[in-house]
Amino acid sequence: MSTPGSPTSTGRRRLFAAVLFLVPLLAFEAASRAVWSWGGGLGYFDPLEYRYYPELREVREAPPKAPGGLDVLLLGGSVLERAWGNAAGRLERKLSRATGRPVRVHNVARASHSTLDSLYKYRHLSSRHFDLVFVYHAINELRANSCPPEVFRDDYSHYHWYATVNAFERHPETWLVTTPWTADFLAREIAQRIRPEPRVAKEPGGPWLSYGNNIKTATPFGRNLEAILDLAARKGEPVMLSTFAWYIPDGYDRGRFEERDLDYGFGVGSYPVEFWGRPPNVARGLAVHNDIVRALARRRRTLFVDLEASMPRDGKHFRDVCHLMPEGGDHLAAEVVRALAGKPERLQN
Numbered sequence: 001m002s003t004p005g006s007p008t009s010t011g012r013r014r015l016f017a018a019v020l021f022l023v024p025l026l027a028f029e030a031a032s033r034a035v036w037s038w039g040g041g042l043g044y045f046d047p048l049e050y051r052y053y054p055e056l057r058e059v060r061e062a063p064p065k066a067p068g069g070l071d072v073l074l075l076g077g078s079v080l081e082r083a084w085g086n087a088a089g090r091l092e093r094k095l096s097r098a099t100g101r102p103v104r105v106h107n108v109a110r111a112s113h114s115t116l117d118s119l120y121k122y123r124h125l126s127s128r129h130f131d132l133v134f135v136y137h138a139i140n141e142l143r144a145n146s147c148p149p150e151v152f153r154d155d156y157s158h159y160h161w162y163a164t165v166n167a168f169e170r171h172p173e174t175w176l177v178t179t180p181w182t183a184d185f186l187a188r189e190i191a192q193r194i195r196p197e198p199r200v201a202k203e204p205g206g207p208w209l210s211y212g213n214n215i216k217t218a219t220p221f222g223r224n225l226e227a228i229l230d231l232a233a234r235k236g237e238p239v240m241l242s243t244f245a246w247y248i249p250d251g252y253d254r255g256r257f258e259e260r261d262l263d264y265g266f267g268v269g270s271y272p273v274e275f276w277g278r279p280p281n282v283a284r285g286l287a288v289h290n291d292i293v294r295a296l297a298r299r300r301r302t303l304f305v306d307l308e309a310s311m312p313r314d315g316k317h318f319r320d321v322c323h324l325m326p327e328g329g330d331h332l333a334a335e336v337v338r339a340l341a342g343k344p345e346r347l348q349n
Contacts, residue, residue, distance in 0.1 A: 085329025
C-alpha cells in the first residue's frame with residue numbers, strides 16, 4: 001500500500017496526468033484523420049498530400065523500373081494530360097523506339113496547376129529517381145495577374161488554392177500527425193469567412209481583368225523553375241525545359257470561339273482564351289514566361305526544346321489556345337525525342 005507522497009503514489013499521479021493529456025490528443029488525431037479521409041478518396045493512414053495531389057500515389061506505388069529502363073517525370077498542367085493530345089503516351093512510345101530501352105512516363109501534370117504545384121510535387125517525390133524530368137508550364141499562372149498590384153502575392157496566395165496548399169506545405173509533420181494542419185486549416189477557413197481577403201477567381205473576370213496586362217508572375221515563375229532545377233541538381237537528375245506552344249488565330253473573339261468559327265480543332269476540353277485572361281494579356285504573359293524559360297535554359301545549361309517556335313499554329317495541332325490535338329501531342333513528343341537524340345549521355349541509368 002502506497003502512502004501520499006511516496007514514489008509509487010507520485011508515479012501513479014504522473015501516469016494519470018499523462019493519460020489525461022494523451023487521450024484527448026489521440027481522440028483529436030483520430031477525428032482529424034477521419035475528416036480528411038471522408039469523401040476525399042483517402043485511406044485512413046494515407047499521406048495527407050494525396051488530398052491535394054492524388055497523382056503522386058501512382059508514382060510512389062509504381063514498381064521498380066525494368067533493367068536498363070528509363071523513368072521520365074512530366075511536370076505541367078492539363079496540356080500534358082491524356083485527354084489533350086496524349087503527349088505522355090506518345091512520348092513513351094517514341095522515346096522507347098529511339099533508345100531501344102523500356103521507357104515509363106510518370107505524368108503528374110494536372111489541370112490548372114502551375115510551376116508552384118510542380119515544385120511541391122517534385123519535392124514530395126524526392127525519394128524517387130527519374131532519368132529525365134520534363135517541365136512544361138507558362139499559361140496557368142497567368143490568371144494570378146488579373147488583380148491589383150497590392151493584392152498580388154508572389155507565392156500566389158491571393159488565389160484560394162495556393163492559400164491552402166502553401167499553408168499545407170508548411171506542415172511537414174503530417175506524415176506522423178495531422179491535427180496541427182487540421183487546426184490551421186479550420187482557422188484559415190473561419191478567418192476567410194469572417195473577414196474575407198480578396199482572391200483571384202479560377203476564371204478571371206470583372207473589373208480586375210485590366211490588371212492582367214502587368215505580368216507580375218514573371219519573378220515567381222522563374223524562381224519556381226529555378227527551384228525545380230536546384231532540386232534536380234541535388235538529385236542528379238537531368239531536366240528538359242520547354243517553351244510553351246500557343247495559338248490565338250487572327251480575328252479571335254469569344255463569340256466566334258463559342259460558335260466554333262475559328263481555326264481550332266475544338267472538341268471536348270476546348271476553352272476560350274478568356275479562361276486565363278484577356279487575349280492580349282494572355283499573349284503578352286506567354287511571351288514573357290517563354291523568354292524566362294529560354295534564358296534559364298541557357299544559363300543553367302539544361303536540355304531544351306523550343307516548342308513555341310516549332311509547333312505549327314493551326315487547328316490541326318491546337319484545339320484551343322494551348323490544348324493540343326493528337327497531331328500536336330505527336331509533335332511535342334517528337335520534339336522532345338529529337339532534343340535528346342544528340343545527347344544520350346544526359347539520360348541517367
